[in-house]
Structure formats: structure tokens, C-alpha cells
Amino acid sequence: MNNNKFASLLKKPVVAILFALLLGLLVGALIFAMAGFNPGQAYGIMIREIFTKPKNFSQVVVNAVPIIFTGLAFSFTSRAGLFNIGIEGQFMLGAISAALIGYFIALPMVIHPIVILIVAFVIGGIWGAFSGFLKAKFAIHEVISTIMLNWIAYYLNNFIVNLEVVKEPNTLHSREILDTAVIKFVSTEWRRSEAGREYIKANPFLGNIIKTDVGWGIVLAIIFAILFWFILNHTKRGYEVRAVGLNKYAAEFSGISVDKNIIFTMFVSGGLAALGGAILVMTSTGSVSVLAGQEGYGWDGMSVALIGNTSPLGVLPAALLFAGLSHGGTMVQSQIGAPTEIIKIIIGVIVLAIAIATLLPRIADNLNRRSMDKALKEEKKHE
Secondary structure, three states, X not given: OOHHHHHHHHOOHHHHHHHHHHHHHHHHHHHHHHOOOOHHHHHHHHHHHHHHOHHHHHHHHHHHHHHHHHHHHHHHHHHOOOOOOOHHHHHHHHHHHHHXXXXXXXXXXXXXXXXXXXXXXXXXXXXXXXXXXXXXXHOOOHHHHHHHHHHHHHHHHHHHHOOOOOEOOOOOEEOOOXXXXXXXXXXXXXXXXXXXXXXXXXXXXXXXXHOOOOEOHHHHHXXXXXXXXXXXXXXXXXXXXXXXXXXXXXXXXXXXXXXXXXXXXXXXXXXXXXXXXXXXXXXXXXXXXXXXXXXXXXXXHHHHHHHOOOOHHHHHHHHHHHHHHHHHHHHHHHHHOOOOHHHHHHHXXXXXXXXXXXHHHXXXXXXXXXXXXXXHHHHHHHO
């Protein structure tokens, strides 16, 4: 492969992602070996357990859904040149909204989840838009405002959960949402019924999938990823968001309202994060806890967005990879005793390598310059 072809290859985003994945897995293998475990055996367990057992694969999908939404939230603001660290708080507000509406407001099936999703999106969006407003009108950096709003959201969540009317007695979580608010493919009650147990026993493959909390969340995640990819790349609003991210001064000079786009982008980002929290409650947890701030879905979404090159479509496989590594880590721990912290290190190295991989286009430019210089020297020799 000549320098020009190699340089062109280095400029492709997929190469940076593959470089990061390979480096992360290599570092993980080294740490497994240093800890006294066989890297091949560890990675083999992950692959085998996830891809040959429907229950584990379904659980990976379930675990990926919340971080798909938080990944989309971070990706959207990144395209506008913003750094939304408030995704964790916006996620919590979406979750508490789902818990409250899901329990206290009785609505028909189908309508109930739709109402929850709309309200969660609006509340999370307003929370995010407030940071955008502070940025646009008072030049207060979104990193500062969103970090502070995370803490406000966390303690607001704890205050609401601890209210006597909300809290499940003798627990640290809220009351369970009504069945009409649940969006799992198969309800927990049916799984526990005699008919459900018989079906699961008679159909091992589907039965293993039904045992998990897989539901409409993954369908919604795919729809929103495609929708926001289309908005960013094929609409006027998406063009304006990207223009502000690339150069806000040039965007403003061309007639684009930078302030409006900052507020809009933060609103959408907050809404997407809140949807992740709402869907988590409607599929998996059924309630919210005073320990919500320790879940880390917002921070995981940032990692997923970076691994996915801040592309809405890239977030989907990145979230599945993230969830697969995390869930596979528990399988490795249970079978050979390797600590799950090794998986966290692998993910951290991958994200770090993504940042380092931004140097690859520069390396490509240097290679191109050297090729041109070499060609010029050859021409001079022949003259």
C-alpha cells in the first residue's frame, strides 16, 4: 500500500474506531494476563455467552437502550459544539417523571406510555434548555451549569422519592408504575402465570428471551437514532446545528441565529436523555430509587457517543458494544473470577484511544506532504 492510499485510509472515521477497539482489547488482554487469567478464555466466555444464549443477548439489548438515548443526547450537542455534562440529571428527571405519571395517573394502555414519553421529553428538554439559555444570554459555560443542575436533579429526585405519598413503605424507591405504563413485550405477571411458565418451558429459545425485560424501548431507540441522523444530515435545522458547531461566527455571519440553535440543541438533548430514563422505568425498574445518582447512565452515554463518532447511527452499535462488554464482564467474573473492573478499564482505554485517534488525520496529512515532497524531488532529478 503506497503512502497516498494509506493516508486516505487513516482519514476514515471507521479506522479511528477500529484502532480504539483494538487498543482497548489489547490492553484488556494484558491486564487479564497480569491478573493471572487467560485473555483468550475471558474473551471467549464473553463471545460464547452473549452470542449463543438468547437470554444474555436479550439482556445486552435491554441494557443498551438507556445508553443509546444518553448517547444520542450527547451526540446531538456535540454536533453543535456544546458539551452537555447534564445528561445524568436530565436522565433522572425523565425517570422520576415516568415513575410519577406511571403510578398516579391512570390512563388506557398505549396512551399511558405515550403521555409519559411526551412529558418526560418536555421536562428533560426544559432542564437542558435552561443551560442553553444561560450559555446564549449570559455566556455561562454549559459545563458549569449542567454540572450544578445534575446535583439539583439528584436531590430533587431524592426529595420526591422520600415523600410519603410516593415512597414504597420500608424501601428506598418509589411505588411501582401501573401495568398500563409498562412497555415490555411480555408482562411480568404473564411470565409468572401458569400459562406463561408452560410457554417458556415448551419454547426454550423464545422463553429465554421472554425472561428478560426486552420491550419496545429498543424499537424506539432505533427510530430516534434514524430520526435524528436524518434531522442532522438532511434538514435545514440540522444544517444550522452543524454550522454552529463548526464555526459559530461564520454561522452568525451567514444569518443563522446561534443563540436560538444553542437553546434548541440543549432542549433536544435534555429531552432525549429524559426519554432514556423514562424508558428504563417503563421496561426494567418500574420505579426510581434514591440511589439514582449512582447509576451513571449519563456518563456511559458520553462514552458511547465518542465510540460512535458522535453519529446518531454510530451510537447504536457503540451502545451494544458497551452493554455487551459490561454484561460479558459479569459472565467472566462468575465463571473464572476475573474482576469486572477490568472491563471498565477496557472501555476507558477505548474512549481514550478515540481521543488519541484524532491525530490520525494529521499523520495522514504529513504522509501526503512527504509523498508530494518526494515526487517533487524526483521531478527535479529528471529535469
